[in-house]
Amino acid sequence: MGGPEVDRLISLLAKLPGLGPRSARRAALRMLLAPEARMLPLAVALAEAARSVRPCGVCGNLDSRDPCSICADPERDASIVCVVEGVGDLWALERAHVHRGTYHVLGGTLSALAGTRPEDLNVAPLLARVGQGEVAEVILALGATVDGASTAHWLADRLRPLGVAISRVGQGVPVGGALDVLDDGTLAAALRGRRPA
Amino acid sequence: MVVFGPNGSGKTNLLEAVSLLVPGRGLRGARMAELSRFGGTDWAVAARFSANGEALDIGTGTAPEGGSDRRVFRLDGAAPRSQAEIGARVAAVWLTPQMDRLFQEGASGRRRFLDRLVFALEPTHARIVAAHDVAVAGRNRLLSEGQADPAWLAGLEDSIARHAVAATAARVGLVTRLNAASMEGATGGFPPARVGLVCPIADRLASAPALQVEDWLREALAAVRPTDAGTTSLGAHRADMTLEDAENALPAALASTGQQKALLIGVVLAHALLIARARGFAPLLLLDEPAVHLDAGRRAALFRALENIPAQVLLTGTDAETFLPLCDVAEGLEAGGGMLRLDARFMPPGPMSDAPEGLY
Ligand SMILES: [Zn+2]
Numbered sequence: 001m002g003g004p005e006v007d008r009l010i011s012l013l014a015k016l017p018g019l020g021p022r023s024a025r026r027a028a029l030r031m032l033l034a035p036e037a038r039m040l041p042l043a044v045a046l047a048e049a050a051r052s053v054r055p056c057g058v059c060g061n062l063d064s065r066d067p068c069s070i071c072a073d074p075e076r077d078a079s080i081v082c083v084v085e086g087v088g089d090l091w092a093l094e095r096a097h098v099h100r101g102t103y104h105v106l107g108g109t110l111s112a113l114a115g116t117r118p119e120d121l122n123v124a125p126l127l128a129r130v131g132q133g134e135v136a137e138v139i140l141a142l143g144a145t146v147d148g149a150s151t152a153h154w155l156a157d158r159l160r161p162l163g164v165a166i167s168r169v170g171q172g173v174p175v176g177g178a179l180d181v182l183d184d185g186t187l188a189a190a191l192r193g194r195r196p197a
Numbered sequence: 198m199v200v201f202g203p204n205g206s207g208k209t210n211l212l213e214a215v216s217l218l219v220p221g222r223g224l225r226g227a228r229m230a231e232l233s234r235f236g237g238t239d240w241a242v243a244a245r246f247s248a249n250g251e252a253l254d255i256g257t258g259t260a261p262e263g264g265s266d267r268r269v270f271r272l273d274g275a276a277p278r279s280q281a282e283i284g285a286r287v288a289a290v291w292l293t294p295q296m297d298r299l300f301q302e303g304a305s306g307r308r309r310f311l312d313r314l315v316f317a318l319e320p321t322h323a324r325i326v327a328a329h330d331v332a333v334a335g336r337n338r339l340l341s342e343g344q345a346d347p348a349w350l351a352g353l354e355d356s357i358a359r360h361a362v363a364a365t366a367a368r369v370g371l372v373t374r375l376n377a378a379s380m381e382g383a384t385g386g387f388p389p390a391r392v393g394l395v396c397p398i399a400d401r402l403a404s405a406p407a408l409q410v411e412d413w414l415r416e417a418l419a420a421v422r423p424t425d426a427g428t429t430s431l432g433a434h435r436a437d438m439t440l441e442d443a444e445n446a447l448p449a450a451l452a453s454t455g456q457q458k459a460l461l462i463g464v465v466l467a468h469a470l471l472i473a474r475a476r477g478f479a480p481l482l483l484l485d486e487p488a489v490h491l492d493a494g495r496r497a498a499l500f501r502a503l504e505n506i507p508a509q510v511l512l513t514g515t516d517a518e519t520f521l522p523l524c525d526v527a528e529g530l531e532a533g534g535g536m537l538r539l540d541a542r543f544m545p546p547g548p549m550s551d552a553p554e555g556l557y
Contacts, residue, residue: 113334146328146332147335154351
């Protein structure tokens, strides 16, 4: 259509979530019509983010600083840790301003059918943090899927010997529901309605 | 509405298309890839429903962008937030000739039939059963692999227990209300049937609170792990449905094909009235070849019952004459050559007939 450069751009864009081939063509065209204004700043932003953003060594959030801006924020209550499946869930909770504590990103949920085992999850840093005694409550916010619920059950079992309060988010999250697709009001209600696990 | 025509004229395809307007795999239980026409990959169905003076447009088909294995819905032209939104507005129940063997084959077919009845009453039931079955499949996988993490297994068993009790409670609720409706004459003179549930979880729910039954099931599942190698011997997936003639207690499993068919028709007639009362709208009734195997007396009783039922009914058969007793209350359509032709012996098209683009 516009030479190999354009084809490559479109095929890379089309691999992004939410963009099919048609949307990728539209996005590419929009950029190519004004490369100075829309394309070069994007290229710089992409390169900078790729170079500087890493998982936080404490919680697993993606940030250009380590510890991340949330872990480093003295205003956050580090004694309440909210465990989420992925960074997308963390972002959803942050957007909704419903959690004043810190986070831990598991990087997945246990899944017998998909073959995700306990050793595939990012658990050790959480157990270490709780083991140091500065965490009073762990909130398990893992979504109402079968995998989310059984992972929460399993994780509660690992945390219980450490003597920390454990609660589960669930109220208002529909069966099979993931956190990052919920609206802010539902998320807030889910977090407020947490119950001891 | 009656659709008639020779075998292979597409009558059943039409019913299947309508059955796909509600969430689920439709009347044949087909997979996505099996739904398109021979040689094609894309398909779509659209229809306009009219209830309580309000029109409702529902469409479904392959996603415009994303390949033929993804199915999407449209509600009044827009994408619904979830399929549950569709389930909250419409329901459908069907009988097909394949179900003539429902009581000769395994329990899974009877469970699916029962669950579709429950789903029409409580749209969340489908998700609960699906979650239950995912948890069972996960537990089976861990047990068959051996050396599973006990806390992980306990987590899956917790999911099985919670969903099994919820699904069973919904089944018990449907069966109770359905039998009560049948006894009150909901079948409109058609011989009523009595539905039963064979399920240890249901038995316990009759005498203990749900949370206590969940605890029992969790403990029982943990106890049978050593003998459950790759299987799960307790749960909602082990339930079975029985059916008997409400008048003479003849069980369906011992009845003739015609008697069984009559029992199933008795169930769906009572169900239509139950749903209409409970949810404020009647389900679509799709009856594929309902007259086959019915004796003249039951056929007449069925047609009388259909005249009074609140639900919209689509019936199929091979010849128009069978359905002429319905000519004052039903439209007659002859199927053939990929088209539908109005039969003038039946009722002229009603106000609905200009609307549903997907039906004509
Ligand atoms: Zn952090």
